[in-house]
Structures are given as structure tokens and as C-alpha cells.
Amino acid sequence: MRALLPLAALIATAAAAVPPLPTGPDVNALRDAALKDELAWELTEALTTEVGPRAAGSAAEARARDWAVARLTALGFKNVRVEPFPINGWVRGEERAEVLAPFPQPLTITALGNSGATPAAGFTGEVIGFSSLEALEAAPASAVKGKIVFVTHRMAAMQDGSSYGPVGRIRRQGPTIASRKGAAAILIRSIGTDRHRNPHTGSQDWGEGAKPIPAAALSVPDAEQLERVLARAGAPVRLKLTVTPRFVGKRTSGNVIAEVPGYDPSAGIVLVGGHLDSWDLGTGAIDDAAGVAITAAAAKRIMDAGQPRRTIRVVWFGAEEIGLVGGRAYLAAHRGDKHAAIAESDFGADRVWRLDAKVSAAGVPVAARLAQALAPLGIVAGATDAASGSDIGPLSATGVPTFELQQDGTRYFDLHHTPDDTLDKIDPKQLQQNVAAWTTLLAIVANDATELGPVPPTAAH
Amino acid sequence: MRALLPLAALIATAAAAVPPLPTGPDVNALRDAALKDELAWELTEALTTEVGPRAAGSAAEARARDWAVARLTALGFKNVRVEPFPINGWVRGEERAEVLAPFPQPLTITALGNSGATPAAGFTGEVIGFSSLEALEAAPASAVKGKIVFVTHRMAAMQDGSSYGPVGRIRRQGPTIASRKGAAAILIRSIGTDRHRNPHTGSQDWGEGAKPIPAAALSVPDAEQLERVLARAGAPVRLKLTVTPRFVGKRTSGNVIAEVPGYDPSAGIVLVGGHLDSWDLGTGAIDDAAGVAITAAAAKRIMDAGQPRRTIRVVWFGAEEIGLVGGRAYLAAHRGDKHAAIAESDFGADRVWRLDAKVSAAGVPVAARLAQALAPLGIVAGATDAASGSDIGPLSATGVPTFELQQDGTRYFDLHHTPDDTLDKIDPKQLQQNVAAWTTLLAIVANDATELGPVPPTAAH
Structure with a gap:
């Protein structure tokens, strides 16, 4: 207070x-x-x-x-x-994402700090979407294991920046939570209030017992696009992710x-x-x-x-x-x-x-x-x-x-x-x-x- | 009228x-x-x-x-x-630009339609800047030959879109003019009125006698950055350009x-x-x-x-x-x-x-x-x-x-x-x-x- x-x-x-x-x-x-x-x-x-x-x-x-x-x-x-x-x-490497099915199209992403890497040729997996970090936290590991987790949200622009703390938990803690549940990778809606195809990076640290997995932010329009793709798809949404940052000592x-x-x-x-x-x-x-x-x-x-x-x-x-x-x-x-x-x-x-x-x-x-x-x-x-x-x-x-x-x-x-x-x-x-x-x-x-x-x-x- | x-x-x-x-x-x-x-x-x-x-x-x-x-x-x-x-x-390929000297930093670009390509490993050259298409037209070929031409401008947002015709000449005709003068490549300030790092592509056709050269647009902030780099540099500005589109029949x-x-x-x-x-x-x-x-x-x-x-x-x-x-x-x-x-x-x-x-x-x-x-x-x-x-x-x-x-x-x-x-x-x-x-x-x-x-x-x- x-x-x-x-x-x-x-x-x-x-x-x-x-x-x-x-x-x-x-x-x-x-x-x-x-x-x-x-x-x-x-x-x-x-x-x-x-x-x-x-x-x-x-x-x-x-x-x-x-x-x-x-x-x-x-x-x-x-x-x-x-x-x-x-x-x-x-250091950042390549970063690309592409919906393969059912609606093939590229998505714009950027790796979060300390993100793990996919193979150079990319990783292909099924997307599972969550409307909040709480929803991801509540999900059983069996639902997440081996998949590409996607966490979205709504963030209001505030004069005092006070929405950054709570919404920013998705970036700071989401990767660790996803990793602990066995996810193959995590995509988040950018922690941002704009509507441009420019994703927001930012720091996150891997918590105890969480091995680095690819962790990236979609731009806000891309996150909303992926929400729509998930909502309309009558079949699993398959996505190819290429994220190749490196830890350099x-x-x-x-x-x-x-x-x-x-x-x-x-x-x-x-x-x-x-x-x-x-x-x-x-x-x-x-x-x-x-x-x-x-x-x-x-x-x-x-x-x-x-x-x-x-x-x-x-x-x-x-x-x-x-x-x-x-x-x-x-x-x-x-x-x-x-x-x-x-x-x-x-x-x-x-x-x-x-x-x-x-x-x-x-x-x-x-x-x-x-x-x-x-x-x-x-x-x-x-x-x-x-x-x-x-x-x-x-x-x-x-x-x-x-x-x-x-x-x-x-x-x-x-x-x-x-x-x-x-x-x-x-x-x-x-x-x-x-x-x-x-x-x-x-x-x-x-x-x-x-x-x-x-x-x-x-x-x- | x-x-x-x-x-x-x-x-x-x-x-x-x-x-x-x-x-x-x-x-x-x-x-x-x-x-x-x-x-x-x-x-x-x-x-x-x-x-x-x-x-x-x-x-x-x-x-x-x-x-x-x-x-x-x-x-x-x-x-x-x-x-x-x-x-x-x-079809579009890779597209990257990087100032190598005197102020090393990446710039955001996108190829214009029908752009030629650099070698896959990129092309490095000196940048010569022009404040208008007229200035490029007036330049002797000897000043341009072998260089990366950069043409900037100012474009006002108009309710009826009437600034697009005249300013858009830079995109439609600039590549042909630069090619005819022997330029190695051309970069233009995006034909756009925003301030985001999202360059504007668009069509252009090579005029009679103009061989395809790499032709790309810088986002508006990147174009202004390159203007500042040119204004502050006490030495030639060297830039590496990688643009690899292909004509596919x-x-x-x-x-x-x-x-x-x-x-x-x-x-x-x-x-x-x-x-x-x-x-x-x-x-x-x-x-x-x-x-x-x-x-x-x-x-x-x-x-x-x-x-x-x-x-x-x-x-x-x-x-x-x-x-x-x-x-x-x-x-x-x-x-x-x-x-x-x-x-x-x-x-x-x-x-x-x-x-x-x-x-x-x-x-x-x-x-x-x-x-x-x-x-x-x-x-x-x-x-x-x-x-x-x-x-x-x-x-x-x-x-x-x-x-x-x-x-x-x-x-x-x-x-x-x-x-x-x-x-x-x-x-x-x-x-x-x-x-x-x-x-x-x-x-x-x-x-x-x-x-x-x-x-x-x-x-x-």
C-alpha cells in the first residue's frame, strides 16, 4: 500500500x-x-x-x-x-517460428534472456495454449510434456507501470514452470502494451531444477494470431521453432x-x-x-x-x-x-x-x-x-x-x-x-x- | 486538378x-x-x-x-x-544490414519486390547518402559506382494518400536510377509515415538497361539512424548487406x-x-x-x-x-x-x-x-x-x-x-x-x- x-x-x-x-x-x-x-x-x-x-x-x-x-x-x-x-x-542466435498446420504462416518471435536453444534445424511440436500463468501452473505435467507451451494475457498501459510486476511474472517464472513440467519450449505473449510486430525480450532465470528450454516472446499481434489459430483449428496446431542462442561463459x-x-x-x-x-x-x-x-x-x-x-x-x-x-x-x-x-x-x-x-x-x-x-x-x-x-x-x-x-x-x-x-x-x-x-x-x-x-x-x- | x-x-x-x-x-x-x-x-x-x-x-x-x-x-x-x-x-530470402564502421550496429531492412541479390555471404561497401531522388539523379555516375546508395526523404501522412505518389517514386524509380549509374545496391527510407522498426516493402520494376541490384528499404527509425551515422562519421561509412531473394520463373x-x-x-x-x-x-x-x-x-x-x-x-x-x-x-x-x-x-x-x-x-x-x-x-x-x-x-x-x-x-x-x-x-x-x-x-x-x-x-x- x-x-x-x-x-x-x-x-x-x-x-x-x-x-x-x-x-x-x-x-x-x-x-x-x-x-x-x-x-x-x-x-x-x-x-x-x-x-x-x-x-x-x-x-x-x-x-x-x-x-x-x-x-x-x-x-x-x-x-x-x-x-x-x-x-x-x-548471446542471441537465429529466431523463427512458423505454424505448419492447420494454417501455415510465419510468426514473429524473439528469445528471452537465458533461453535454451532448439537444434539448428529447428524443433517441431504441438502447441498447448494457456490464458494465464495460473492456468499453466494448474495444468498437469502430462498435458504439457513434450509440447510447446503458449501463455497469453492482457496487459493494461498504466501511468505508474504497475501492470508490469504481475503480468511480468509470465516472463520471469513461466519458462521455469514450463520446464519443470517437461515442456519442450515456451512462447509467451510479449510483456508489452503496443500493437506492433516487435516482440519484447527481457530477462528470466532458470529456477532450481529447471533445465533451459527454448523460451521466446511473440509480438502482441502474433500472440493474438496464435490465439485465433488455436480457437479456429479443428486439429492440433503444429509449430516449428528455431531459436539458437548460446551461453558463452x-x-x-x-x-x-x-x-x-x-x-x-x-x-x-x-x-x-x-x-x-x-x-x-x-x-x-x-x-x-x-x-x-x-x-x-x-x-x-x-x-x-x-x-x-x-x-x-x-x-x-x-x-x-x-x-x-x-x-x-x-x-x-x-x-x-x-x-x-x-x-x-x-x-x-x-x-x-x-x-x-x-x-x-x-x-x-x-x-x-x-x-x-x-x-x-x-x-x-x-x-x-x-x-x-x-x-x-x-x-x-x-x-x-x-x-x-x-x-x-x-x-x-x-x-x-x-x-x-x-x-x-x-x-x-x-x-x-x-x-x-x-x-x-x-x-x-x-x-x-x-x-x-x-x-x-x-x-x- | x-x-x-x-x-x-x-x-x-x-x-x-x-x-x-x-x-x-x-x-x-x-x-x-x-x-x-x-x-x-x-x-x-x-x-x-x-x-x-x-x-x-x-x-x-x-x-x-x-x-x-x-x-x-x-x-x-x-x-x-x-x-x-x-x-x-x-521470393524473399535472407535480409540483413549491418554498419561495420565507424559505428558498428545492425539496421533493419526488407527487400523491395524484384530486388537483386547479394552473394549469400553478403556484400560490403561504402554508403553514399542522398536527401532526395532528385539529388541521386543529379549525381555523376562516378560518385555512385560500386557504392551502396541510400536515399532518404520526408513523407507526410495525408488523408487522401496524396504523398504516396511523389514520394513513392523513390521506391519505383530509385533502384533503376541507382543501377544505371553503376551502384552496387540501393537502400531507401521506407515509403511510410510510421516510426516503427518495420520496413515497408513494395513493388518496383527494373527499367530498360538496368540490371537488378540489391534494393531494400530501411525502417523509418533505421533510415534516420543511418542519416545520423553519416552526419557524425568523420570517415567513410561501411555497411554489410545480405539480401538473397530469388527470381523463380x-x-x-x-x-x-x-x-x-x-x-x-x-x-x-x-x-x-x-x-x-x-x-x-x-x-x-x-x-x-x-x-x-x-x-x-x-x-x-x-x-x-x-x-x-x-x-x-x-x-x-x-x-x-x-x-x-x-x-x-x-x-x-x-x-x-x-x-x-x-x-x-x-x-x-x-x-x-x-x-x-x-x-x-x-x-x-x-x-x-x-x-x-x-x-x-x-x-x-x-x-x-x-x-x-x-x-x-x-x-x-x-x-x-x-x-x-x-x-x-x-x-x-x-x-x-x-x-x-x-x-x-x-x-x-x-x-x-x-x-x-x-x-x-x-x-x-x-x-x-x-x-x-x-x-x-x-x-x-
Whole structure:
């Protein structure tokens, strides 16, 4: 349950009680100037064009790190460095599907992360369809054994992305469930809200006792086509599947870190960032070139406005897409650092519409001051006891104060993890609003000395 | 130039002069009942699901003819038959493109009809970009020879589809121009108005003296990416292209014909229809399952209302996509038939917004009566001296009276010739409005004895 908007209540009933910022830059002026930001667009365009797709552990991700070090250094950040870590490599191969009977036709698919492979010449089998993950879970193994399982669903587009968690279970757990029941392969309806022939990939891990089987997503129109084929077929539906990804052993990924040193080391570090890797199908514009660009552009604005009290640490995480590997590596390396507050941008580039925070009672007035400063950007005040992020999730769970500038996610899952995640999907005006919001956050939080924690730790992600 | 809306003028200034329909069914009742039509949706769903993609000359197109004969017969049409004709076969192969330097990354392409092939292992060459077909035409052969030509453009979405003619020259003529200048291959920005990674295929023929070279379309986002790569590259852009279609000699296509016999053979035939073949990438829902379904559903409604004066001939053309081959074969076989009027639905399934006609002065009052009956469907009156259609173009050019129920094409070129041409793109309510418009057209034109021609022949398509 989300808390009852304490920030909004605080602002509405006790605005006079919110103390002004004691020292530091003119927050409103910085915020408004950031609405004309061009750096975030420039970084997003450069990363998506000069590097393009940059899957975890690939040569392209390594080029992205080189690009990042060069750009962050040229922008004037200090202590720019790469912190490498190993990952388990997996690379996509061929991927084709074809209904052989009773209505021969090709279907568009893409393998899910860590999918097993068919023989190079393909696998032919009978399709058994399920309208939900629960229906698959309830099916006896005898009904599934040796077959190609197909799981469909309906997913609504939600402003806060809240349909992704429950529907996404089909991708995260479906392959393991199907494998345990002896299925030969699994096809899922893409975890997405669009209607294009671009399937959505995404990560999944094989649970205990589940051997890798071919696991792929159909595009939404293809999933609906297969539903119709199953409904009309008076006979078994036979499908040929060719999916040939490979597990390629240890590869190297890494986090790229850059800093704006603060003048008061005892005040701790404000960490902001996004992730540098992307899925291989698109150029990773909304996921997450925009996030790394927005947070770096905001940090640059604070740097240029004069030395902040707290050190701002910009982290561009590696290997987020395959399971927050960069976030966990960062936590392992930096558990001892004093993080005053952390925040990540990893939900696209559409407008920020809500501020959430997870801070102590002492931190609530700072969050309230931030909410007041964000209101002219059209941002509403949310919780003070709940905020999250992807790579920062493991660190946040240890009890570090966390802010979340939540973006409008209504169209995020139209594009997420598809070939369609490209630069043209970013609205430059909304990108600028993001930079203004992040500039405001840093202007206030990096120039304040208030301890925002401790907050209670939660179960690690 | 479009004529000055003579229909609208006629209706506005002389409504009283439009005589009522002398005999026959209640046009308004038929029109309004058709707004609840379910047959057109059912046919569209069945064709796109049970057959799916049905490229000219393929086994799938042959299955579509079998399906069509069975369905039209079951619906009660008479004289249901296939009129076969030969075509030159061409089948798609592999298609991949990859920037090798300076920014390595894959690009999404699809071969254009009649494209030549690269070696199976691909062709690597330098890209030379042009911002228009005119720029390519103006370039010296020495600048192009041995290179991969890239032609981009900007195409606006237009309600009447009028941007397709001029921009489409890049697809129709670009490959021949590039080949004549000695280019190794040509890539074009898709002739489309969407922003998805689904390239638009389409037909083109090699002009005199132009040997087939690989010719493919980049999706719109990929074309913009290649523009950015060319703009940022400080060095030649090298690209690897693998395109392996094949010319496969003579294949068979065919037109499917069904009739509602009229009681007055001397009054001639009213031909309505669409085309049964589709491109291979999508399931041909808007292009043109909807067109065959709309016209058949309307004809069925007139048949069920009592025998019409004129024979209604429903023609589902084959091999439209590769150059109106079915339309030309129909003309060759039926030049001697008395066609009272002809009309085709081949521009999607969005609402009909305008009636155009090409009729003699004697036919204008009939067109005016039709325009009056269509007005409650939100359809405006257009020309009386200009109307067209795809497959019926060759026949229309001989001077046969022609009607056109023009559909809203604003989003047509988002989907046209792409994998995204699937059933989910059809709005059932707008499909019903189409059936109502075509039912109205047939109710009036098939029950009238007025000679609508002759109209002057034009240059054949």
C-alpha cells in the first residue's frame, strides 16, 4: 500500500512550516534554466547513434564504457572511472517460428534472456495454449510434456507501470514452470502494451531444477494470431521453432562512475544515475540512454553553479538488463560509503509526474521543500516512505534514503525491450522537464546538511 | 486538378432536382442496417487468420483462392470461379544490414519486390547518402559506382494518400536510377509515415538497361539512424548487406469472381471488389482483406434484399501487389463485357470520407442521389470527373464509369506493406461504416437503369 500522500498533506496544511533553503544556489532559477537543456538530448543522441545497441557483456557495451569515460571527462566531472565486474554471457542466435498446420504462416518471435536453444534445424511440436500463468501452473505435467507451451494475457498501459510486476511474472517464472513440467519450449505473449510486430525480450532465470528450454516472446499481434489459430483449428496446431542462442561463459561488464566533489565530505554522497547497457534489439534510447543523460545533465548544471555541499556521484550501471548485476556489484564495492541519498532514472523520458521519497521523519521537511520546488513542473507529491529504482534497489534495500522522480509510464511498455526503443521515441520537451526535475532534486538535496536517514532496511531485491 | 465539387454544388443548389429512386429497395434502410454488419469482420478475420500472408504466386495465395471460392459459394453468390493467369515469380530470402564502421550496429531492412541479390555471404561497401531522388539523379555516375546508395526523404501522412505518389517514386524509380549509374545496391527510407522498426516493402520494376541490384528499404527509425551515422562519421561509412531473394520463373495467380445476377442483362454489370493477394510481411488485413470483405458483405446485403436490376460482379483480384497483374488479366478477359460501373476498395478499413465519381453528364444526377444517401454516414461529395482504384485502373482508363468511396488514409501508410498490417489495426466500427457506404452505392447504382457513361478514356495505367 502506498502511504497517504504525506508530502501533499504537509504542503497543503503547513506550507509556512517548510523552511527555505538556508544557503546554496537559487533552486528556482536552476530549475527553470534546465527547461532549455540541450545536453541530455545530445548525450542520448550520441550514445544511441555512436554505440547503438549495447547488450550486457558485449563489445558494444565495452565501447559504451569508453564513450562514457570520454564524455564524462570532457564534461568536467572528476574521478571518472570504470569498475569492472564479471557476468554470465548469453548471446542471441537465429529466431523463427512458423505454424505448419492447420494454417501455415510465419510468426514473429524473439528469445528471452537465458533461453535454451532448439537444434539448428529447428524443433517441431504441438502447441498447448494457456490464458494465464495460473492456468499453466494448474495444468498437469502430462498435458504439457513434450509440447510447446503458449501463455497469453492482457496487459493494461498504466501511468505508474504497475501492470508490469504481475503480468511480468509470465516472463520471469513461466519458462521455469514450463520446464519443470517437461515442456519442450515456451512462447509467451510479449510483456508489452503496443500493437506492433516487435516482440519484447527481457530477462528470466532458470529456477532450481529447471533445465533451459527454448523460451521466446511473440509480438502482441502474433500472440493474438496464435490465439485465433488455436480457437479456429479443428486439429492440433503444429509449430516449428528455431531459436539458437548460446551461453558463452564469463564476460566483462562494468559501472562507470563520475563525481562532482562536495565541500563537506561528512555530509555524504548523493548518488544519481541510470544504466548504460541496453537490450540488443533497439538502441536503448528510453531504456536507458535517457536516464544516464538526464542525470548527468542535471549533475553538470549543479557543478557549473558552484561546488555543492555533498559529493554528487553519477553512476552509469552496467548489466542492468540481465538482473541488476551492476547494481549488486556497486553495492558490494561501496557498502561502506556514506550515501546521503540515492535516486535513479530508468523509466523512459516522458514527463516526471510524481515525487516519491523514502526518508526518515527528519528528512520529510527536505522532501517537502523539494516537492514545493517541483510543483511548477507539474509534479505531484507522493509518498515519503516508499521509493525505488532498478540498479539502486539493492542499495536502497539496505536502508539508504531514496528519492524517485516517477515518469509517466503510459507508453513505456509499448517500447520497452523492443526494436522500437529508438531515439525518435523521445520527446525533447519532456526530456527537458526531466532534466529540470533532476536539477531541482540535486540543487536541494546536495546542498542540504540534513540527515535524511536512517530508514528501515527491507528485504533485498 | 480536382474538379470544383460539382456534386456538392449540385446538392446545395438544386436538391429538389435530384429525382428519388424510381423503384427498388429502401436505400436508407439498407444503409442503416449495414452499420451493424458482422460479415465483413468475419471474412477479414478468417482470411487473415486461416491464410495469413498471401504473396502473389505463392502457395498461400492459392490457398486464399480455395478459401475464397468456398466462402463465396457458401454465401450464396452465383458463377463463382477462378480465372488463372501467369506471373513472374520472385521470393524473399535472407535480409540483413549491418554498419561495420565507424559505428558498428545492425539496421533493419526488407527487400523491395524484384530486388537483386547479394552473394549469400553478403556484400560490403561504402554508403553514399542522398536527401532526395532528385539529388541521386543529379549525381555523376562516378560518385555512385560500386557504392551502396541510400536515399532518404520526408513523407507526410495525408488523408487522401496524396504523398504516396511523389514520394513513392523513390521506391519505383530509385533502384533503376541507382543501377544505371553503376551502384552496387540501393537502400531507401521506407515509403511510410510510421516510426516503427518495420520496413515497408513494395513493388518496383527494373527499367530498360538496368540490371537488378540489391534494393531494400530501411525502417523509418533505421533510415534516420543511418542519416545520423553519416552526419557524425568523420570517415567513410561501411555497411554489410545480405539480401538473397530469388527470381523463380513462372507462377500461377488468379482472379476470383462471384456474381449476383441482375434481372436486366441489358443494364450491364456493376463490378466491385478488392485484391486477394497481399505482401508477405503482414497478414494483409488493411491491404486488402478489408477491401474484399467490405465489397462482398455489401453485395451479399443487396442479394438478400431481392434481385437487383444490374448484375453485381464481385472480383477479388490476384497479384495486385506486384503491378496490378490481376487487373490487367481481368481487362484482357472481359474487355467485351458491358460494365455499367466499377469501384474498388483498396485503401484500408478506416471510414469513407468522400465520394468521387467519373461519370458522363447523364450520370451526374445518379452520383448526386448517391451523395445524398451517403451524407448521413459523414461522407462528403467530391468530383464527378475523377475516380480511381488499383486493379480497376486499367479498365477505368478505357472509359468505364467509375466510383470511388475514398477512405481516410491518414494512418494507412503507417501500416502499408509492413509486418504491422494485421487484424488488430482494423476498427470494427469504421469497417461497418465502409460496408454501409458500399451497400448504399450498390443499392442505388445496381438498381438504376441510367447509362453512366461514356466517359473519355485516359492513358492506361
